[in-house]
Amino acid sequence: MKISILGGGGFLGRRLAIRLAADGQLGGHAISGLTLFDIVPPPAPDAAFPVHCLGGDIAELPAAAIPPGTDVVFHLAAVVSAAAEADYDLGRRVNMRGTDAVIDACRALAKPPRLVFTSSVASFSGGQGALLPDDARQVPANSYGAQKAAAELFLIDATRRGFMDAVCLRLPTIIVRPGRPNKAASSFFSGIVREPLLGLETDLPVPDDFAVWVASPRSALGWLMQAAVMDTTSLGLDRSLNPPGISVTVGAIIAALDQVRQGASALIQRRPDPAIAAIVGGWPAGFTATRARALGFAPNEDLVTLVRSFVADDLDATREDRGI
């Protein structure tokens, strides 16, 4: 099985590459080659199979990023929410032209590959009170979400035309992300756990009763790998899934933090930020996720387990990376 990861240098892309390298197989198929593509060539994990790392502009995707014989493409490359809001042209270029280039690369293959696309909860509006069914209409309240929803439409159409076999996962907000705060409007949802665990102060721009639909990196990785090998015949025309995240309040995240490390939440500074609140406030805080559950996508773990997983998987490496 030959696999490409577009956005292979990003948070989920790197983690996925390391996991595939460690497993040596995906869904019982031995991996014979892995290609990682990002703006700059991503680091290659140690693997028993060849790993090719490429850098470039996804809107001008080099053919080598999805080489002949590729069976699975993970299309994770994106300009994130606050960045796409700040720079309309950049968001359109990477999120739309990039997806068009990915479609064209898949069209050029002899056999249509499975393509797993990370769409987002940000492609919906409805806000705090909403509990969205699987067939909810996407009326995005931000450019990133509009671009993700449009990309789903193009990938659904490309699947119908036989260019690929796509599965689009509308990922919840992923917590806890390692590394540093980034330009995503949702960055603080990870920051309020990660930064205090590093002994650092961090800002909370929304009230404690603010609700959010989240998933852990472990769950997201599991869903991506399941989407890569699942039987898609039952999906029909509609290739988009809302995976089973959990709806939690910021206050519940903080309580889980304190349960794992007593008193850690004292480092959280409550500083309302209307610009951030306006973006994340538009995202629905709950989904039924009925279809994905029925397809066997595993529900996300509880918050305390999620915080403990971050401590086990990422805290030391994050400390080291940031020289803390």
Added chain:
Amino acid sequence: MKISILGGGGFLGRRLAIRLAADGQLGGHAISGLTLFDIVPPPAPDAAFPVHCLGGDIAELPAAAIPPGTDVVFHLAAVVSAAAEADYDLGRRVNMRGTDAVIDACRALAKPPRLVFTSSVASFSGGQGALLPDDARQVPANSYGAQKAAAELFLIDATRRGFMDAVCLRLPTIIVRPGRPNKAASSFFSGIVREPLLGLETDLPVPDDFAVWVASPRSALGWLMQAAVMDTTSLGLDRSLNPPGISVTVGAIIAALDQVRQGASALIQRRPDPAIAAIVGGWPAGFTATRARALGFAPNEDLVTLVRSFVADDLDATREDRGI
């Protein structure tokens, strides 16, 4: 009021230009200039105000197509359903890159213009049995519909960003179109009325009980003009409307034809065409259109009135155009 019509050489665009020229005003505002853009420069109607006609590629839209001070843009330019299905790259270029170019031209104006976009019933699936509410999700079963739905997302986002003030009308299948059969998969819905009235045989590729959501050219024109001047404040984020067409069977269209011209339907040849049926069979045949009705969009006239309007408005000109 300065107005641009993109796709000004098409069926609705030409008709709209003639109507605006005749009226001299829109919504009580005197028209001070009209720009018509299409692949080749559209014909200029006789008007008391300056009319500029331009030709070109909408994906490389010349700035003069939406000149400084433009108040209203009608964006009607599109590669139609069967053509977009036959040529993926052409559909993507005109329907997507073209819409991006229109957004960029509107962004360049000092004051965001009202933009009226013709989306389509083809952006939905669900088929014959469906009665779709206003918040139905668009899961298109053809490339044209996917491109229209994605364009709506981009125009909604461009509106939210303040680049324009968009209203997207998902037009029903328009009958009766004058002229000749064209590449739209829906061409036959007009053909079964127009061709027999011209004394010509015509093919019917679907069964008589096939249902379809239709509107007349008169209704479509009225809706476009209303969308150009309506108060959009109540629309909020969601700029897409399903205007109140009518759900009819092909058999009912044929009965209306015979009521207007006895025995005319004898010229209709029943020749099933699976390729055409597959495209139009995916479009829903009914919409509640609740929101548009509440906003005062006039319901479409009944079928006999619709056929009589074609005879009054278009039959002689069509006969002359085609040298019959």
